[in-house]
Amino acid sequence: MLLHSVRQARRVWRRSLNVPLQYSTSRATVKTDKYGIPLTPTWSVQELLSSYPAPSISPATFKRLHELSALLPPEEGTPEYVKLKHELEELIKLVEATKLIKVEETGNVGIPDGRVIAEGSGIPLDRTPREEGDVRGRDLLSYASRSANGMYVVETDRSR
Numbered sequence: 086m087l088l089h090s091v092r093q094a095r096r097v098w099r100r101s102l103n104v105p106l107q108y109s110t111s112r113a114t115v116k117t118d119k120y121g122i123p124l125t126p127t128w129s130v131q132e133l134l135s136s137y138p139a140p141s142i143s144p145a146t147f148k149r150l151h152e153l154s155a156l157l158p159p160e161e162g163t164p165e166y167v168k169l170k171h172e173l174e175e176l177i178k179l180v181e182a183t184k185l186i187k188v189e190e191t192g193n194v195g196i197p198d199g200r201v202i203a204e205g206s207g208i209p210l211d212r213t214p215r216e217e218g219d220v221r222g223r224d225l226l227s228y229a230s231r232s233a234n235g236m237y238v239v240e241t242d243r244s245r
Contacts, residue, residue: 133182140177142170 116124142150144161147170151158159165220228223235231238 130179134175134178137178137182137185140174140181142174142177147173 115127118124147166148158150173159169226232226235226237229237231240
């Protein structure tokens with residue numbers, strides 16, 4: 086009896102490997118591969134941004150942005166103008182949406198350390214080890230083909 090149950094469970098398990106997994110979210114059932122990775126995207130930036138209000142750029146602002154970037158704006162009313170204005174408004178919407186994100190204050194003022202190493206191990210980036218025979222500083226001038234008054238001399242073809 087037990088052997089029969091084990092064989093039946095094994096058959097069910099083998100059949101389940103060939104069928105994509107499914108999980109349910111509040112929106113809909115999403116089909117996944119055998120590793121649980123969704124076969125289609127579950128959300129998109131466009132979908133998220135569509136819920137935010139669309140900003141509007143005045144023609145004067147549009148012209149000023151082009152002046153600041155040293156570009157010539159397209160003529161007002163042309164399809165190129167409408168397309169470019171719409172794209173700029175979408176970028177502004179994205180920037181405004183990122184401003185709405187609540188970020189916890191960590192108390193850290195500096196840039197976070199992005200290295201993926203255990204704390205206290207790795208290469209000390211604030212100091213470099215000196216080895217015997219290391220030549221540093223002004224001693225490097227002895228290797229230059231030409232130097233004068235503690236400075237490297239580089240010959241150029243042009244005159245000043």
